[in-house]
Amino acid sequence: MSGLRAPNFLHRFWTKWDYAISKVVFTCADSFQWDIGPVSSSTAHLPAIESPTPLVTSLLFYLVTVFLWYGRLTRSSDKKIREPTWLRRFIICHNAFLIVLSLYMCLGCVAQAYQNGYTLWGNEFKATETQLALYIYIFYVSKIYEFVDTYIMLLKNNLRQVSFLHIYHHSTISFIWWIIARRAPGGDAYFSAALNSWVHVCMYTYYLLSTLIGKEDPKRSNYLWWGRHLTQMQMLQFFFNVLQALYCASFSTYPKFLSKILLVYMMSLLGLFGHFYYSKHIAAAKLQKKQQ
Structure with a gap:
């Protein structure tokens, strides 16, 4: 009997948990005037979409895991560990997998946009475009799987x-794309998905090379000199997304609230990445020059 009670208990718990979380999320969405319903017929049947x-x-x-883990590590006296x-x-496989997956998503979105006769921006969402969805x-x-980046x-x-920028980006981007995948998985969303996927091809290629070469390899600088340009590429991506959001909010039939979310979010990332870039590449260079 105990074996039967456990699944029933878990089912009842999940039902109550789902009701509470859904109520909070949809109430907050209504307060922000985010029209996240109805669920698109092109993705309604897929897991983790409707709720x-x-x-x-x-x-x-x-x-919670990152907060507790980070706190434990900061209290530890052993700051240097030997990488097993x-x-x-695992890191090599993780990066290689994300390179292939990102390239697949990038090429897939671009191919579907071409087949559907899209322009760069200003494309209507159609539930019949199921492959793009x-x-x-x-x-x-x-974006949920990429939480593994932080665990690594x-x-x-x-x-x-494990900075504020890193946690903020990883935790918010998945929620935004849940809204997009639920409400309008197509149309102008193709551009952000394709562009970000291409940036991730470059980013995870950099991470893979960094792991393969190793920190002490004298050839490291020959292959990883473009790290600074990778950050510039990310910032250029956010700039294009800001332009896209401004254009779509004014001229596209794509849901306006999604364009407004994109605008605010990409401006926040542009500011945070700009601060990171200045601190790492400009301010650090100035300090090093003074010390010389």
């Missing part, structure tokens, strides 16, 4: 990388 609870649960687990072989192999859905799910940083005891 926000699977995503929110993943987000809460991510944030299994972790290095599938690419958008995969892109949304990939913590496993490596690399606390410097």
